[in-house]
Amino acid sequence: MLIVGCGDVGRRLATRARQRHQAVYCLVRQDRSVADLLENGLNAAAVDLDLTTPTLTGEWDQGQVFYLAPPPAQGGTDPRMQRFLAALPTNKPHRIVYISTTGVYGDCAGEWVDESRPANPQVDRARRRFDAEQQLRHWRDAGNGTLVVLRVAGIYGPGKLPLTRLRSNTPMIGADAAPWTNRIHIDDLVSVCEAAMARGRDGAVYNVSDGHPGNMRDYFDRVADLFQLPRAPLIGADEALTALSPGMLSYLAESRRLDNSRMLEELGVTLRYPDLASGLAACVSR
Template identity: 40%
Template structure:
């Protein structure tokens, strides 16, 4: 009987950084895995348990607190972002010291590692060229994980993710405040992925991704940034953002927002379709906005 129970036992999966996307991922994996979700906030334990995970409180910035995670699971989803300072990712460095050999890890990185690419369309073979410390930390994390995978004989897949949106992750407050966008001549191309599609992609990568493979987790949209803001404004009947030339915009927005509006990227997503078999639920931003409107305006009951 005990041997039979062992055969039926689900493999363990460790989710690091279980925020919004992690919570969307949990119901997709609970049948295949016994999922352990790491949080640094004890107040989130009940939420994670209700979502079907075994909550673990640990601080990724403190190596001593990670000891209980060592050899806990051979499947890992790494969603935790680096800290907001420095040129490397100490959190990922700490993790590589305790992760077991012969593991399967999916790392959620960022498309920002490519820097500014102008109007050129490109695939995953493009060389990274980060322009800011935030992106350099992500490149450092990727390099740390590549080195770990090689020495531990583990399988690593990297999903490079752009702006994540969903019904509850839209720039409505930005539009309501009238934050300006760039004029057409100065505007940059931007990429998007719906949070639900990203969760599905992570699941597919766990089962289907090739070792040491990079994937662009982006949808089929081909939009400039102000065009995206206009689409959201029109869908929710809000005023469109005023447009300013870049020279004037720098005095009107925060340095963080300006950095996002200073890099242009047009990423191809053929690989997620051909290799992972991804069928996007929200192939374009317009599809996601239509869904968001349905959620915001529920159909009246038929009395």
């Protein structure tokens, strides 16, 4: 197994694979990440995909690939994906599971969205992800291997909660102005990734969420209450234009509710945390 981009999700995938006595190889960007992975018994190498096309020969040429590396922070394309695909040997088939984002759907005005909805990325961060999807489709269509795309909702879990924002008293808009948002617990995402590699239909896209949309204000309030922190100050939509970061505003400008039926039915996963209440309770218990 090759994991490209070994952050929180990648490390969990790697740990589970090692428990199954499966060889794992991790490509990361920084030398300090390599050292940490090696200390934990994982094979790792540093490659800067902004500058370098990696060499994937010998034991590094793994048939199963989880591509978790984010695109660059600027532009509307993903040259990192281009360099990675150029490095894949063509003498044997590969199977790639790619972690994309539900942001490729764009603003859906709060409608329910399944995988038949055409992509309509409206900001560069989503355009970069969709560009990576398209590159992978061209690679697959050329007969190089099989592909499964996971369009993942907002990831939460231990270490992935807005505690810093709450402690700094950063404001948030009210529930009446907050868009629909979707989430998936990181442990469930890892299980979905494994199921996609094992059972995902070649060429398929899967929405990855817990299937219980909420709004961002409610999410922040629940986290604050569970961790006994003050709730974020309430502001209106107009005030948010100057009080919130451009990144947060871009998320607030899009509203959709994800249908996860295909994920549940085709991948056969049973979510450990099927709603926000159960997932947050587990975060507190840890």
